[in-house]
Amino acid sequence: DADVTQTPRNRITKTGKRIMLECSQTKGHDRMYWYRQDPGLGLRLIYYSFDVKDINKGEISDGYSVSRQAQAKFSLSLESAIPNQTALYFCATSDRGTPRDYEQYFGPGTRLTVT
Amino acid sequence: AQSVTQPDIHITVSEGASLELRCNYSYGATPYLFWYVQSPGQGLQLLLKYFSGDTLVQGIKGFEAEFKRSQSSFNLRKPSVHWSDAAEYFCAVAPVGGSQGNLIFGKGTKLSVKP
Numbered sequence: 001d002a003d004v005t006q007t008p009r010n011r012i013t014k015t016g017k018r019i020m021l022e023c024s025q026t027k028g029h030d031r032m033y034w035y036r037q038d039p040g041l042g043l044r045l046i047y048y049s050f051d052v053k054d055i056n057k058g059e060i061s062d063g064y065s066v067s068r069q070a071q072a073k074f075s076l077s078l079e080s081a082i083p084n085q086t087a088l089y090f091c092a093t094s095d096r097g098t099p100r101d102y103e104q105y106f107g108p109g110t111r112l113t114v115t
Numbered sequence: 116a117q118s119v120t121q122p123d124i125h126i127t128v129s130e131g132a133s134l135e136l137r138c139n140y141s142y143g144a145t146p147y148l149f150w151y152v153q154s155p156g157q158g159l160q161l162l163l164k165y166f167s168g169d170t171l172v173q174g175i176k177g178f179e180a181e182f183k184r185s186q187s188s189f190n191l192r193k194p195s196v197h198w199s200d201a202a203e204y205f206c207a208v209a210p211v212g213g214s215q216g217n218l219i220f221g222k223g224t225k226l227s228v229k230p
Contacts, residue, residue, distance in 0.1 A: 004158075040124075040222060040223075041222060042205060042220040042221055042222040042223055043159075043205070043220040044220075045217060045218075048217070058217075090158060090159065092159075099147050099166045099209070102147050102149070102209040102217075102218060103149075103161065103164060104161075104218060105161070106151075106158040106159040106160070107158050108157060108158040109157075109158050
């Protein structure tokens with residue numbers, strides 16, 4: 001079984017709809033991250049969480065929100081989806097303690113299309 | 116500003132040929148350095164990492180990378196490429212003393228392998 005799972009793997013939604021992407025991990029890591037990937041732009045950090053009570057904005061948090069329901073679960077929400085949020089979204093985890101906290105493990109990604 | 120540059124957007128090599136993918140970073144101090152690979156339709160997999168010590172690091176799948184402080188580079192190499200190496204490769208940097216756990220990714224280099 002995969003250590004980091006994401007659901008759904010693919011989603012098509014309409015402009016203005018609310019959508020939630022979910023991430024679960026069995027690695028026992030404290031830290032979790034959400035990234036988006038756009039062609040030619042690499043990965044950009046949306047939000048990150050160091051534990052259930054510690055959530056931080058990343059480089060491109062506008063239009064997104066997150067919820068850390070448990071150590072193993074970290075959800076990303078788009079409150080009102082817009083077409084330029086069409087992208088590939090990745091969840092990642094890392095252990096605590098420098099430098100291990102920089103060694104991130106990625107889920108398989110969710111391909112989101114907003115029409 | 117801190118940045119990571121992968122100068123080559125797309126590289127094509129013949130199967131069995133050697134490979135070098137370039138990565139340069141712009142930081143005041145030596146950061147932690149990583150290479151990830153993304154196969155088509157997959158998430159990112161960690162190939163190798165550099166934290167300190169020996170500047171030549173070995174990774175999975177026969178890859179290695181060399182950190183050169185004087186050139187602010189961390190180039191990825193493989194002596195003989197296999198068709199299964201066709202993928203996109205991302206260099207990532209974590210500035211020491213920066214926000215814990217945050218990685219900054221280059222924009223990626225897509226590798227194609229000719230038979």
